[in-house]
Amino acid sequence: SLSAEIALTSTNKFKQIKHIVLVASGKGGVGKSTSAVNLVYAMAEQGAKVGILDADIYGPSIPSLFGLEDEKPTTKDNKTLQPIIKDGIKMQSIGFLVPAEDATVWRGPMASQALNQLLNETDWGELDYLFVDMPPGTGDIQLTMTQKVPASGAVIITTPQDLALADAQKGIAMFNQVNLPILGLIENMSHYICGHCGGKNHVFGQQGGERLASRHGVPLLAEIPLDIEIRTHSEQGLNIAKQPIKATENYTACSQLIAS
Numbered sequence: 001s002l003s004a005e006i007a008l009t010s011t012n013k014f015k016q017i018k019h020i021v022l023v024a025s026g027k028g029g030v031g032k033s034t035s036a037v038n039l040v041y042a043m044a045e046q047g048a049k050v051g052i053l054d055a056d057i058y059g060p061s062i063p064s065l066f067g068l069e070d071e072k073p074t075t076k077d078n079k080t081l082q083p084i085i086k087d088g089i090k091m092q093s094i095g096f097l098v099p100a101e102d103a104t105v106w107r108g109p110m111a112s113q114a115l116n117q118l119l120n121e122t123d124w125g126e127l128d129y130l131f132v133d134m135p136p137g138t139g140d141i142q143l144t145m146t147q148k149v150p151a152s153g154a155v156i157i158t159t160p161q162d163l164a165l166a167d168a169q170k171g172i173a174m175f176n177q178v179n180l181p182i183l184g185l186i187e188n189m190s191h192y193i194c195g196h197c198g199g200k201n202h203v204f205g206q207q208g209g210e211r212l213a214s215r216h217g218v219p220l221l222a223e224i225p226l227d228i229e230i231r232t233h234s235e236q237g238l239n240i241a242k243q244p245i246k247a248t249e250n251y252t253a254c255s256q257l258i259a260s
């Protein structure tokens with residue numbers, strides 16, 4: 001089976017990593033990668049040694065979110081992959097290794113093998129936190145990751161929209177099934193503050209994240225607004241350092257909750 005192809009091996013490998021945190025979403029496009037990167041920056045700002053693994057083999061966005069599309073990891077002894085490092089953050093992504101259009105046509109076993117290599121053969125060194133930007137959804141790769149990686153917990157990203165919430169719920173069910181603690185839910189694109197009148201608009205619905213969180217007894221870590229600057233800055237690879245202050249505060253609070 002596909003799962004058998006993934007040999008995400010021995011907890012041993014990860015003994016230098018204190019905590020692995022999976023960042024997951026049911027649906028694509030809800031801001032999972034953007035949130036993962038901002039969480040990583042917020043953690044780093046507080047002095048933690050952090051890394052991020054882009055587990056989204058079919059749609060890697062870590063290279064562009066850090067503005068590092070042209071980087072290539074070097075290898076040591078022809079085996080160990082060195083992570084790319086920016087602002088003290090170590091990262092690894094299939095996007096650094098093969099052109100985007102190549103990986104998108106890989107069959108499951110190839111994708112699994114690539115993910116296995118990124119995770120196990122990257123020389124992460126000592127880390128307080130390794131965040132994993134999971135592929136969206138609850139398929140075989142996601143399930144295997146949650147079973148084979150000694151993660152401390154998962155953070156779920158959703159928008160307040162019904163479709164996204166329904167898929168986030170499937171993610172929660174998957175983590176519950178493998179007994180992985182859910183550290184909390186982030187409601188992204190929560191609302192939009194009108195640039196003209198300052199009014200708050202609930203573009204994708206209201207309080208969906210809050211309801212989902214309370215139904216499952218998990219903390220709602222933050223409600224991140226829909227903000228033009230979050231998009232433009234993430235497209236320029238600037239991230240939290242230049243985010244609107246509101247989002248920065250939110251992600252900092254999230255990272256403190258995750259750390260506690």
Ligand code: ADP
Nearest residue numbers: 028029030031032033034225226227230231234
């Ligand atoms: P996912 O990882 O869930 O597929 P991304 O993080 O790639 O989603 O985000 C999808 C798009 O939405 C990106 O263009 C990103 O810049 C934008 N985006 C994410 N969060 C916000 C936000 N709070 N406000 C505005 N744009 C956002």
